[in-house]
Amino acid sequence: MQPTAQSISCQDSGPDSWLERRWLRIRRAALAGALPAALVVSIAIASDARVPYVPTPQGVVDKMLEMGKVGPADYIIDLGSGDGRIVVTAAQKFGARGFGVDLNPDRIKESNDNARRAGVTDKVSFQQRNLFEADLSQATVITMYLLPRVNLELRPKLLSLAPGTRLVSHDFDMGDWKPDQQTTMRDESKFGGSGGESDIYLWIVPAKAAGTWSWQGTVAGKPQSYEIRLDQKHQVITGSVWHAGRTATLRDAKLRGSEISFNFTIDVNGAPVRHIYTGKIGSDSILGTAEISGPRVQAQVEWSAVRGARSAAAHPLNHRTALN
Numbered sequence: 001m002q003p004t005a006q007s008i009s010c011q012d013s014g015p016d017s018w019l020e021r022r023w024l025r026i027r028r029a030a031l032a033g034a035l036p037a038a039l040v041v042s043i044a045i046a047s048d049a050r051v052p053y054v055p056t057p058q059g060v061v062d063k064m065l066e067m068g069k070v071g072p073a074d075y076i077i078d079l080g081s082g083d084g085r086i087v088v089t090a091a092q093k094f095g096a097r098g099f100g101v102d103l104n105p106d107r108i109k110e111s112n113d114n115a116r117r118a119g120v121t122d123k124v125s126f127q128q129r130n131l132f133e134a135d136l137s138q139a140t141v142i143t144m145y146l147l148p149r150v151n152l153e154l155r156p157k158l159l160s161l162a163p164g165t166r167l168v169s170h171d172f173d174m175g176d177w178k179p180d181q182q183t184t185m186r187d188e189s190k191f192g193g194s195g196g197e198s199d200i201y202l203w204i205v206p207a208k209a210a211g212t213w214s215w216q217g218t219v220a221g222k223p224q225s226y227e228i229r230l231d232q233k234h235q236v237i238t239g240s241v242w243h244a245g246r247t248a249t250l251r252d253a254k255l256r257g258s259e260i261s262f263n264f265t266i267d268v269n270g271a272p273v274r275h276i277y278t279g280k281i282g283s284d285s286i287l288g289t290a291e292i293s294g295p296r297v298q299a300q301v302e303w304s305a306v307r308g309a310r311s312a313a314a315h316p317l318n319h320r321t322a323l324n
């Protein structure tokens with residue numbers, strides 16, 4: 001396939017592309033007589049057209065779907081779906097529904113044939129279109145075997161998906177958006193049988209947690225108000241809490257999709273009290289539980305926080321928020 005105007009951004013990997021470097025290594029091995037002639041020809045054609053059609057080995061497909069915890073409730077989209085193996089396997093082995101998109105009409109035909117053979121045409125479909133124009137709103141899982149630069153170009157769109165959406169990428173990462181999980185496996189069928197290692201990356205789309213959150217609680221029978229300010233870089237959160245004129249740093253702050261947790265120790269009624277929070281972030285609220293423990297209190301209570309400062313008081317956290 002010749003590159004089209006639409007495909008250029010995805011297919012032109014640039015000289016620093018890791019995939020191209022791998023391919024060049026394979027081509028060198030092929031020229032040295034270490035690989036079958038058919039593979040040499042297909043790589044040469046693909047490289048000349050700069051179309052990196054490299055199928056993911058079936059063992060790696062299985063691992064990607066396992067890492068993405070794909071199940072019958074999932075809707076999977078493979079961006080640049082090749083012969084459809086990822087989406088077809090997700091339907092056949094894990095009962096998921098979904099679709100694949102690929103620019104190449106031959107790949108779409110192969111995918112439809114593969115879906116028919118696997119008996120999953122009621123669950124999956126394939127669209128010949130630019131992956132950048134695909135509607136991703138239904139996705140609970142997205143898979144990719146693209147190029148680093150394409151992953152980075154897709155990143156803003158992926159980050160805006162529903163919190164909790166799982167993204168699984170073969171071989172290429174997302175720059176400074178660190179994966180939530182990563183593994184490496186060897187598969188002897190990679191690159192048409194020459195064998196190779198595959199890196200698999202998993203990201204969970206994080207909820208938008210940054211900003212100020214506030215809530216009221218009761219400790220040892222007395223009402224207490226709290227505010228936290230969270231800074232966020234992708235799924236990494238840090239922050240501090242303000243309570244009764246004191247501040248403390250949040251410890252073990254974690255965000256996985258919409259699930260948030262953190263803890264802190266701060267004086268309440270004159271004694272240090274440990275607070276452990278776990279909850280789920282909605283659009284403007286967090287609902288969950290709090291465990292409070294100190295010299296005069298031991299309790300597990302419901303926790304409900306709202307976005308924004310509860311009081312207009314000009315305390316340190318409000319001040320910092322206003323400055324940012």
Ligand SMILES: C[S@@+](CC[C@H](N)C(=O)[O-])C[C@H]1O[C@@H](n2cnc3c(N)ncnc32)[C@H](O)[C@@H]1O
Pocket residue numbers: 006007010011051052053054055056078079080081082083084085086101102103104107129130131132144145146170
């Ligand atoms: C490395 S292959 C991966 C195929 C499949 N996902 C797999 O893992 O086996 C990348 C695929 O992306 C397709 N592709 C490249 N640029 C694209 C674009 N802009 N839109 C849709 N598909 C594209 C290519 O035709 C190729 O089939």
